[in-house]
Amino acid sequence: MSIKPIICPSLLSSDFSFLARDANYMLDCGADWLHMDVMDGHFVPNLTIGAPVIKSLRKHTKGHLDCHLMVTNPELMIEDFKSAGADSITFHIEVTEERGITNQVIKKIKDAGMQVAISVKPKTPIESIFPYIDQLDFVLIMTVEPGFGGQSFMKDMMPKVKLLRQKYPNLNIQVDGGLDPNTIDEAAQAGANVIVAGSALFKPNQDPKDTIKLFKDVINKNIPNWSQ
Ligand SMILES: O=C(CO)[C@H](O)[C@H](O)COP(=O)(O)O
Numbered sequence: 335m336s337i338k339p340i341i342c343p344s345l346l347s348s349d350f351s352f353l354a355r356d357a358n359y360m361l362d363c364g365a366d367w368l369h370m371d372v373m374d375g376h377f378v379p380n381l382t383i384g385a386p387v388i389k390s391l392r393k394h395t396k397g398h399l400d401c402h403l404m405v406t407n408p409e410l411m412i413e414d415f416k417s418a419g420a421d422s423i424t425f426h427i428e429v430t431e432e433r434g435i436t437n438q439v440i441k442k443i444k445d446a447g448m449q450v451a452i453s454v455k456p457k458t459p460i461e462s463i464f465p466y467i468d469q470l471d472f473v474l475i476m477t478v479e480p481g482f483g484g485q486s487f488m489k490d491m492m493p494k495v496k497l498l499r500q501k502y503p504n505l506n507i508q509v510d511g512g513l514d515p516n517t518i519d520e521a522a523q524a525g526a527n528v529i530v531a532g533s534a535l536f537k538p539n540q541d542p543k544d545t546i547k548l549f550k551d552v553i554n555k556n557i558p559n560w561s562q
Pocket residue numbers: 344346347369371478479480481482483484485510511512513530531532533534
């Protein structure tokens with residue numbers, strides 16, 4: 335696999351009453367995937383969208399629907415998300431490892447024909463996902479506590495990204511939370527190539543085309559350094 339930048343606007347920052355319009359506008363501006371923040375009000379203290387919203391959006395966009403399940407029981411949602419038109423499912427290791435079902439959840443997502451990723455919250459060591467990496471399409475390292483957009487980037491998560499990049503030069507490494515023109519350098523230097531950004535791309539009076547291009551340029555500049 336050759337590594338390239340993948341920019342994923344977080345639709346948590348969109349106007350939900352114009353979800354399809356905002357999603358397609360981001361794709362027109364150069365975005366690669368659409369990041370869908372699914373929150374159950376239990377694993378995180380916020381409640382957002384579920385499979386019915388993915389199903390509605392699917393009718394209006396061809397974009398890759400990258401569904402990040404910030405939920406306590408991801409295993410119960412996989413079939414519904416597949417039927418709704420999801421392209422990838424990310425779940426949290428914190429909710430599967432304690433029940434010994436991580437392998438089972440990975441298999442269920444893959445068998446359904448979707449890409450699969452595991453995410454780690456800021457306090458979870460990256461080593462917890464090492465046993466599963468060979469089965470994953472990408473890994474998501476949270477750079478804020480999950481639950482809300484508009485928080486500050488946690489630069490102390492960068493050692494996790496660096497370690498993962500050193501061990502897995504060809505892995506798609508996604509970061510999520512507080513990514514903007516001021517923090518993209520640090521994330522890209524550490525080795526992140528899949529960028530989730532909400533507030534920075536939906537900012538009033540700022541052209542998302544410019545920000546997406548900047549993200550891509552910074553990542554492309556850093557890719558040759560990752561193998562050194
Ligand atoms: O997963 C999330 C929160 O749990 C959001 O995707 C994330 O915070 C992106 O928003 P912003 O770019 O505004 O930080």
